[in-house]
Amino acid sequence: MSPHASTHSSPHPINLTDPKEPTTMTATLNRSTTTDRDSSTDPTASPTITATGAALRTDTRVTLSRVVKSEWLKFRTVRSNTMALGGAMVAVVGFGALFASLAGSGDGPERLAENGLSLSLGGFELGHIIIAILGVALVAGEYQTGLIRTWFGAAPDRMRVLTAKVGVFGSLVFGTSLVAGVLAFLAGQALLPAEFTALTLGSAGVAQALVGAAFYMACIGVIGIGLGFLLRSTAAGAGAVVTTLFIAPIMVDLQQSSIGDTFGKLLPSYAGSAIQGMETTSAGWGTAVLLGWVIAIVGAAAVSLKRRDA
């Protein structure tokens, strides 16, 4: 069946003459509409546009699981998304292995040299930047092209779209980061010089560090999504996320005061490190602070979505 054949065999005469010509205009406007009306009562009038049988007319309600599926499809059908996610994971494993292999040689980062575990997870630092900006771009890019408006027309419950985006990207980042973390850890153990204590996945603190690192990475991705909805611009969102995650800790470090110290413990980067059991503060504190950031930013995004025009 060729739909064009039937579309073009419409009963209406095609009027290609100059519409400015008076008699033509009159004729066009006075065209009989009876044929239109009659055919509208005929269910077989146009088989072209109506969905055929099984193609539709089942259940077309919008549900959270359908929006999740849609967001997942959108993520994986753009190569730059999968490349960025893959690149972040390569950075985690690659730099982890590099730091481990350079340890003790005098070329490696001295600060981390005493801890083989944190050393082999050093690649997460670079991963954070990539994931943060990817999270922002996933949403802000849709605002910049106008795609988000098409989506809100199809799935008008904006909280559902926010939830689906956060859920899909958050769990994707968590899962891949966990795998990348394990690989980085194993590579590190294979490459670390003998003076480092040998660890296994079952050793004390290893599982916490790996799950914590993946959780922190996922939170960064979600914060990126939230900032994308809030700021609607990739440039502004990337600026905000880089400032909060990477510049603020440096500023606080330079402060060298008790106030700066207290403030520093409220930063996401410190909390992310605490979750992994790498700070003096408890992992519970780290989790609470990190979730506080996520809730504040995603909450602000939700309020903005409800109040502002799309």
Added chain:
Amino acid sequence: MIEVTNLTKRYGTTTAVDNLSFTVKPGIVTGFLGPNGAGKSTTMRMILGLDTPTSGTATVNGRSLRKQTAPLTELGALLEAKAVHPKRSGRNHLRALAATSGISNQRVDEVLDIVGLSDVADRQAGGFSLGMSQRLGIASALLGDPSTVMLDEPVNGLDPEGILWIRHLLKDLAAEGRTVLVSSHLMSEMALTAEHFVIIGQGRMIADVTAAELEDLSGESTVFVRTAEASRLRTLLTRDGVTVRDEGSDGLSIVGLDSGAIGRVIADQAIVVSELVNRRNSLEQTFMDLTSDAVEYSARTITQAAA
């Protein structure tokens, strides 16, 4: 069916849409006309539930779109043709959109076929011409087999073959009993497809009329006669309620008598004429006349602001 009731949208002190009310009925194509910046797109965004009205309501099949459980089957809309991810293929764009409502990939292929993009659907949408993007946008509007279709300037960027295609498509959609609202700033284009016209300017309603009513708004029709005996005919025709003007040495333009009445005078008096023609204001001209206040007003405010 689309029902717009006392719809108003203000941005700060600017009123983009000012107390608009109209109904878009099923079974016909309704043209939504106005000069650029008249508020057509803002109105459509409110119908689609994207913008919240300052006051008033816009409903599709009795409910606001944001309250619909299966929106794609109620309203298929095309607002911005280029609203696609440039690196995602046309087919994947539609599949992802279809997924929100559980619409099958089979239907995606079907709408690609309807708009004639089947062969290029696996190319990245960023490489599409404006015409192809319009077709992709129309495909997304048709995905849910919707009872109401709303297209914002769908003719933009289409080649002549595409324009012809879209005229047929709009008429076919209406003939199937769907509600069809199409915006345009070109009266000449809408005159060929629409049976009802909603004309706005400066966010306000200018005319909500059928094609026939719009023609009546075109003002008095003029009959032009060319004859060597112009002065004699002028004397014969001049009476109360009839205005006869000279056009050149052998032409007359007559307002107030129809061509039949003039023809009878000519026959009775055996006057030889070389031309007798009805001159109507073109709909384009009528549209310009109707919206000229709105356009002039904006021109004036710009001048005032500059002064």
